[in-house]
Amino acid sequence: MATELTEHSHNPLRDPRDRRLPRVPEACALVVFGITGDLARKKLLPAFYDLANRGLLPTNFALLGFARRDWGDGDFVSLAEKAARDYARTPWRDDVWDQLAGNMKFIPGSFDDDDAFDNLAKTLKDMGHTHGIQGNAAFFLSIPPAMFPVVLQQMQRTGMADNDESGGWRRVVVEKPFGHDLESAIELNTLVDDVFGWRDVYRIDHYLGKETVQNLLALRFANTLFEPVWNAHHVDSVQITMAEDGGIGSRAAFYDETGAARDVLQNHLLQLLALTAMEEPVQFIPSAIRTEKLKVLRAVTVPEDLASYAIRGQYEQGWLAGERVAGYRQEKDVPEDSSTETYAALRLGVETRRWAGVPFYLRTGKRLPRRVTEIALSFRKAPHLPFAKTDTEELGHNQLVVRVQPDEGMTLKFGSKVPGSMMEVRDVSMDFLYGETFTEASPEAYERLLLDVLLGDAMLFPLNEEVEASWAVIDPLEDYWAGAQPHSYRAGEWGPDEADEMLARDGRVWRRP
Ligand code: BG6
Numbered sequence: 114m115a116t117e118l119t120e121h122s123h124n125p126l127r128d129p130r131d132r133r134l135p136r137v138p139e140a141c142a143l144v145v146f147g148i149t150g151d152l153a154r155k156k157l158l159p160a161f162y163d164l165a166n167r168g169l170l171p172t173n174f175a176l177l178g179f180a181r182r183d184w185g186d187g188d189f190v191s192l193a194e195k196a197a198r199d200y201a202r203t204p205w206r207d208d209v210w211d212q213l214a215g216n217m218k219f220i221p222g223s224f225d226d227d228d229a230f231d232n233l234a235k236t237l238k239d240m241g242h243t244h245g246i247q248g249n250a251a252f253f254l255s256i257p258p259a260m261f262p263v264v265l266q267q268m269q270r271t272g273m274a275d276n277d278e279s280g281g282w283r284r285v286v287v288e289k290p291f292g293h294d295l296e297s298a299i300e301l302n303t304l305v306d307d308v309f310g311w312r313d314v315y316r317i318d319h320y321l322g323k324e325t326v327q328n329l330l331a332l333r334f335a336n337t338l339f340e341p342v343w344n345a346h347h348v349d350s351v352q353i354t355m356a357e358d359g360g361i362g363s364r365a366a367f368y369d370e371t372g373a374a375r376d377v378l379q380n381h382l383l384q385l386l387a388l389t390a391m392e393e394p395v396q397f398i399p400s401a402i403r404t405e406k407l408k409v410l411r412a413v414t415v416p417e418d419l420a421s422y423a424i425r426g427q428y429e430q431g432w433l434a435g436e437r438v439a440g441y442r443q444e445k446d447v448p449e450d451s452s453t454e455t456y457a458a459l460r461l462g463v464e465t466r467r468w469a470g471v472p473f474y475l476r477t478g479k480r481l482p483r484r485v486t487e488i489a490l491s492f493r494k495a496p497h498l499p500f501a502k503t504d505t506e507e508l509g510h511n512q513l514v515v516r517v518q519p520d521e522g523m524t525l526k527f528g529s530k531v532p533g534s535m536m537e538v539r540d541v542s543m544d545f546l547y548g549e550t551f552t553e554a555s556p557e558a559y560e561r562l563l564l565d566v567l568l569g570d571a572m573l574f575p576l577n578e579e580v581e582a583s584w585a586v587i588d589p590l591e592d593y594w595a596g597a598q599p600h601s602y603r604a605g606e607w608g609p610d611e612a613d614e615m616l617a618r619d620g621r622v623w624r625r626p
Pocket of ligand 1: 357376377
């Protein structure tokens with residue numbers, strides 16, 4: 114069973130809450146279902162190599178791949194080696210790879226194949242002796258949600274999901290999308306929790322694994338500087354942007370069913386909103402942090418006037434970085450009449466004493482001018498300026514911008530006197546850049562999250578209730594949009610005009626990061 118604070122050091126002098134030293138999980142196995150998919154190749158397998166390279170995996174760490182392929186262990190090792198060489202963050206070291214590869218196993222089979230699951234259960238049992246994993250195993254479901262029921266039933270049937278039967282810990286990792294709407298999310302959550310028990314379910318929203326996102330908690334709760342102004346008395350509005358210059362790549366089938374609101378707003382952006390707006394947790398432990406995030410998500414309100422404040426768009430062909438790019442409907446495998454949105458912008462409220470009246474503007478889109486994710490707090494203008502109007506023409510709102518990616522860091526924007534004999538106040542900025550301040554490079558989100566699964570640290574994983582509260586925000590939009598065509602925008606532009614009009618209606622403009 115997972116505990117609030119997992120401590121694997123037996124050093125009696127060490128405070129179990131001291132999280133500065135690297136923690137290494139106990140001997141364990143991780144089984145990946147869907148090992149040949151994009152996520153496994155581009156993110157999971159490289160992350161395991163990087164963790165091993167950083168000395169963060171136990172010597173007896175076994176990686177098992179499960180897929181419908183007529184493969185032996187060697188084929189799996191080759192696939193994993195290519196993935197790690199192509200996508201790992203840290204330099205290649207043969208000795209690290211040899212150690213990891215020596216403990217990799219492939220289990221061939223389809224999800225309805227009882228023999229294959231019996232084989233997997235037996236392999237895990239045998240590893241108790243050969244690898245000393247003592248029943249400790251995590252299962253990563255890197256498969257379409259429609260496959261969850263059959264895989265979970267197999268795990269139940271074979272006793273693999275059962276802590277008591279295995280004598281060690283058993284955990285399951287589920288990737289987004291967590292359902293398609295509130296109803297399907299509840300169904301999915303019930304199913305997974307029935308088989309594993311809620312404490313052993315780890316839902317990955319990889320944005321929570323990003324350093325800059327975790328830093329929001331440090332920024333807000335380790336400092337005294339920001340708290341006094343972090344509320345409706347001082348904040349005029351908040352903009353949360355996740356823009357991508359990339360298109361949908363080879364994911365047409367998934368994306369056309371999903372769209373920008375379900376793909377990004379429902380999870381990444383609402384989690385960023387929750388971390389920005391939450392109250393201080395009573396302790397830095399998973400339950401306390403999740404409780405505060407959940408309170409915010411439940412306090413989120415959707416505007417009544419959805420026509421004006423919920424805008425979606427779809428990109429048409431255009432130019433990006435000097436290259437002509439196709440429109441969404443011309444992408445491979447996208448239906449010619451698709452009404453799926455590739456851009457969504459929305460105004461939300463957070464009805465709490467701290468935030469009532471402050472609009473939170475969220476936007477995300479593909480094929481926008483650049484890849485950037487940021488949270489920008491715009492502060493109210495001074496109630497009175499003792500300068501002549503012309504002196505402050507170049508003065509905007511004071512702003513605090515948390516740059517999630519790229520150029521990870523923070524910018525504080527404020528007015529300053531332009532040197533000279535006249536009095537002219539203009540916006541200037543002060544910058545904090547991770548890359549210049551710290552020598553350590555930030556780990557990839559998946560490194561952090563996979564390690565936390567093996568350690569049993571649930572801090573960065575959203576709860577069922579958070580997922581459900583987020584769907585309760587998105588469902589009304591999807592109902593409103595159903596059957597209608599999205600607005601259009603040219604690839605390489607910042608979304609449809611209607612999104613600019615939405616802010617103009619409120620007397621504001623979108624930032625151009
Ligand atoms: C995923 C979405 O969750 O996040 C993708 O499904 C998106 O559509 C991706 O491209 C972006 O992640 P990151 O870490 O590159 O910002």
